[in-house]
Amino acid sequence: MADDFLDTILVVVPVRDEAELLHGCLEHLQRAMDQARLTRPAIRVHLCMVLDHCRDSSGAVAAAAAAGDPRITLISVDFGSVGASRRAGIADLLKTITNDADDEALLHRIWIACTDADTRVPAHWLTTSIALAESGSDAIAGTVEPDRADLDQELFAAWAREHHRHEGHKHVHGANLGVRASAYRAVGGFDPVPLHEDALLVHKLRRDGFRVLSTGRLHAVTSGRARGRVSTGFAGYLRDLARAPAAREDGQST
Template structure:
């Protein structure tokens, strides 16, 4: 899918959507929501955004806007958007409609919508991503407004899954996965710390709750218009380009756990696998420690080259000297090399032979033993695990 075709669609949408007002110089946040047949959920999504608070007062409607792209909808999504707009005339909400065949996946839809927002927003403002089946916390926008003053280029907010309708097995696996990722994030903060993203932090970095500074969005060439994991690709582009990210404890959203996956490889597919007791092995403590230590050494190496550091990196990651030298030559920053290695190591046979993945239950036990404390996350996880085990016995 070419960027030229997307630019053409953006121009067409601007021309045919006369309801959209001119840009206000006061707008700091532009919320982008792609929607395809979301009649069951979008009303709640919009209601949460229309009732945002700053303290005990409503967030000023001069500071934000909400843009929805109704993409190939053949249910009542468009009619609901129109009705919501009519019933809430003070709410800065505007929707676009398209049936253009070029916009044939969620990545393309996000790209069109975020490009539209980028043209309407000042460079210092945030383009915020969320979904039409996601409910924002009442202080969601206020949290982003506060983060604007920090030297942060990409904000990843917390995401709470709405587990209604999931079977006990899916709930158990979801709890395990989230707890494991939180422990991994904590270990990463300990071994490979980032100034802009200190502990405590979370492990979420996906489309229902993410914001990018407009100047950065322009500089990296926008979000990739790909069929799946476009949010992760954007996250990786930001890091590779050397910009500052933050996994902020605020803002928060709740998103659905629908198991009828709309995208192969997306969260819905993961829910399907968990519901059917299909789980994958993960990195254990030793493997994570070696990887994060190597990444920290890579950051040091780019600050001051050292043969000793380079040898240590190669030894830890099981990469031969000439290959490592070639990789360093092809990546002009440590961030770029680290992002590349995160993907490369998944299929790097010597690395995986030295550190085979293990079950997630074993990995959690190893990480908890390392920290030697029963953190609040651990308490929640253990309590939930016990409760779910009891529920499963009565199913």
């Protein structure tokens, strides 16, 4: 739709002690950013890495990437909260792009793409997001799967039974989530919480009548480790799934 045209993409990635996996995340993101610019040369693409209380070499990895790519910026925070980190990264980029102007038309042309530092997105991640957004979506919930190298065959099969890549799936993953900036601001953005900030945002968007598309056309691979940066979350879900392969499909941020 002409009214849904985008001219700016903002990618936000919270980082908490992910030096080992951050290289792969950045390589895949830069590939997706490059493809977006090839497809739409006029579109602006920016990436903010939000370093949240990092004690490993994540900052050095991110700084090296930023030194070689002017599209990448870094901010350092001490929240210990993925919701607060996502919120801060988005606020930082929006301030830069909009100069704090509360311009609905300007915000409507900006797309916010969220993933995680332990996740690898496909090269078409942004180009497909652009196409789906411009076809009328205010937000897009993609799918993820844990890295098969991190799981045994039985546990991956249990995951696959509970998670499907079909259209209209029930899952919400902060590692593969996009939203139009105007819709994001209208519902108050990510809540500054340590868990389920992704599902809470989608709930608010749906509650307020925004167009949320759940699709398998955007699919990413994330870490399958059983010990994560918080006691629950995605890694906790995998631990529970290992204990009870018949885990329920509940549509939460898993």
